[in-house]
Amino acid sequence: MKADLHVHSTYSDGSEHVARVLERAAKNGVSQMSFVDHDSIDGLNEKQALGKAYGIEVIPGIEISAYDFKRDRKVHILGYDYYRDAKNIEALCKTVRNRRQAHTLWQIEQINQQAYPINSQTIIEMARPSRTIYKQHVMQQITSAAYESDLYQALYRKLFKGEGPASGDIEYVDAFLAVEAVVADGGIAVVAHPGQLDSYELIPELVEVGLGGIERNHPDHTAEDHQRVEDLAHTYDLIMTGGTDYHGSFGMPIEVGEITSPSFLSRSLID
Numbered sequence: 600m601k602a603d604l605h606v607h608s609t610y611s612d613g614s615e616h617v618a619r620v621l622e623r624a625a626k627n628g629v630s631q632m633s634f635v636d637h638d639s640i641d642g643l644n645e646k647q648a649l650g651k652a653y654g655i656e657v658i659p660g661i662e663i664s665a666y667d668f669k670r671d672r673k674v675h676i677l678g679y680d681y682y683r684d685a686k687n688i689e690a691l692c693k694t695v696r697n698r699r700q701a702h703t704l705w706q707i708e709q710i711n712q713q714a715y716p717i718n719s720q721t722i723i724e725m726a727r728p729s730r731t732i733y734k735q736h737v738m739q740q741i742t743s744a745a746y747e748s749d750l751y752q753a754l755y756r757k758l759f760k761g762e763g764p765a766s767g768d769i770e771y772v773d774a775f776l777a778v779e780a781v782v783a784d785g786g787i788a789v790v791a792h793p794g795q796l797d798s799y800e801l802i803p804e805l806v807e808v809g810l811g812g813i814e815r816n817h818p819d820h821t822a823e824d825h826q827r828v829e830d831l832a833h834t835y836d837l838i839m840t841g842g843t844d845y846h847g848s849f850g851m852p853i854e855v856g857e858i859t860s861p862s863f864l865s866r867s868l869i870d
Contacts, residue, residue, distance in 0.1 A: 602631035602860040604660065604679070605791070605814065605842025607850075608646075609726075611636035612733040614847030617646050620855060625653040627856035631863055633660030633842070635677055635791075638692040638699070640685045642728060658864045661688060662791060663781075664695050666771040667801045674790065674798045676777040677814065677840070679864050681786030691772055691780045696731045698769040703732045706758075706765035713764050715741050734759055735849040747852060774801060775808050782809035787864065789840050792817040794824030799831070806835045816841025816858050818851060838862045 607613035608620055615623075617634065624632055632655050634646050643659055650657035663676040678688060707719045717740045719732075726736045734755075741758075744751040758765050781788035789812035793799050802813060815828040816839075832839050841860040843853045 600631070600863065601627075601629050601856055602863050603629050603842040603845070603856045603858070604631070604633040604635070604658070604840045604860040604864065605662075605677070605817070606632055606634050606845045606855060607636055607662075607847075608634050608642070609728055610634065610642045611639050611729050611731065612735050612846060612849055614735070614739075614849040617642065618649050620845065620847070621649050621653045621655055621657075623855045624655055627854055629655055629856040629859075631656045631658065631860075632855075633658040633679055633864070635660040635662040635842075636729075637662050637731075637733075638664055638695045639729070639731070640681075640689055640692075641730065643683065659683070659685075659786070661685075661692070661781075663688070663692060663777040664699075664769075664771045665774040665777040667774050667798065670800060672798075673771060673796050674774045674801055675792065675796065676774060676781065677789040677791045677812075678777075678781035678784075679787045679789065679840075681781060681784040685784045685786075687780040687783040688786075691776060695769070695772055699733070700731050702767070702769045703734065703737065706734070707737060709764040710737065710741070710758060713758075715758075717741060734765075735846070737765075739849075746848060746850060774805060778805050778808050778810050782811075787811040787838070789814055789838075792819055792844070793828065794821065795819040799827060802831055803835065806837070810835075810837065812838040812840055812862075814841055815839040815861060818844055818853060818858060840864070 647657045661678045778788040
């Protein structure tokens with residue numbers, strides 16, 4: 600049994616279609632997977648139908664772009680195994696998607712002024728089935744350099760970081776509201792990669808509104824992170840999850856299933 604519970608597809612900022620990701624997963628012996636596309640519940644029927652074709656159980660999933668306003672830092676909230684209509688999650692995430700779409704279109708305008716001729720409509724079409732365009736889609740139109748290459752990273756920083764013409768970010772939703780939305784939709788709310796975003800202090804507070812788990816296994820986590828997650832999970836009776844944070848060519852080189860979850864998301868396990 601092998602579970603990768605943190606994978607992205609072309610329904611958000613992953614470079615590969617669901618079928619291609621599942622094909623990779625099947626070759627690597629993955630038996631359970633969750634596509635946690637950013638702020639989107641789109642494509643669940645397709646994901647689960649294709650999952651059956653590859654012999655992989657696909658758990659409903661999402662990664663919500665949230666914020667810890669008390670500590671002034673980002674925190675990502677994973678949601679798993681929620682009701683199919685996910686009304687509360689969708690209402691919350693629609694706001695984020697609209698903000699991101701408007702911001703990325705503004706970024707394209709700024710980049711065009713820097714003598715990088717890119718067309719917003721072309722990027723919108725290329726990004727489908729995602730209804731939102733991301734910086735990765737913009738970069739794909741500017742350079743063919745690999746994500747991990749010095750050229751790509753230098754250009755990304757030049758355009759989107761610091762004093763870059765397209766720097767800045769959107770306002771994310773409150774982390775407490777994100778957890779509450781997942782719980783209201785019958786799902787399991789999990790803090791994503793707390794070591795990456797330094798979300799540890801927030802976890803006890805989120806437990807009070809229904810947090811159900813913490814992501815332990817992640818490419819950015821160290822042995823120290825694993826221990827901190829284990830201690831918190833034991834203290835607050837939380838499940839531990841994990842996965843590759845796979846984005847295809849839009850992210851760091853890693854294979855689907857290379858990092859797996861210590862837990863399977865079956866109701867018999869959680870209840």
